[in-house]
Amino acid sequence: MAEKIEAEIVANVLKVVAHEGQSLAQGDTVVLLESMKMEIPVVTEAAGTLTKIAVKEGDVVQEHDLIAVVE
Template sequence: MAEEIRAEMVANVWKVVAKEGDAVEDGTELVILESMKMEIPVVAESGGTLSKLAVNEGDVVQEGDLIAVID
C-alpha cells in the first residue's frame, strides 16, 4: 500500500535529499523544508521504494501538498 507524505505547513523546499527509485527505511530523510529560517526535515514513515517525488528544490509547498509517495 502506498504511503503519501504531505507538507504539514507552508514552506520552501530547501533541499531534495532522496531521488525517485531510492530504497528508503523508516526515518530516511527525503527533503528539507525551510520556513521562518528553520530547517524542517521530511522523513519516510515506513520502508519501501520512493516511487514519486512531487517537489523540486526552490518550490513552495502549502499545507497538505503532496511531497512524496513510498510504495
C-alpha cells in the same frame, strides 16, 4: 500500501535529499523544508521505495501538498 508524504506547513523546499527509485528505511529524510529560517526534515513513516517526488528545490509547498510517494 503506498505512503503519501504531505507538507504539514507552508514552507520552501530547501533540498531534495532522496531520488525516485531509491530504497528508504523508516525515518529516512526525503526532503528538507525551510520555514521561518528553520530547516525541517521530512521523513518516511515506513520503509519502501520512493516512487514519486512531487516537488523540486525552490518550490513553495502549502499545507497538505503532496511531497512524495513511498511504496
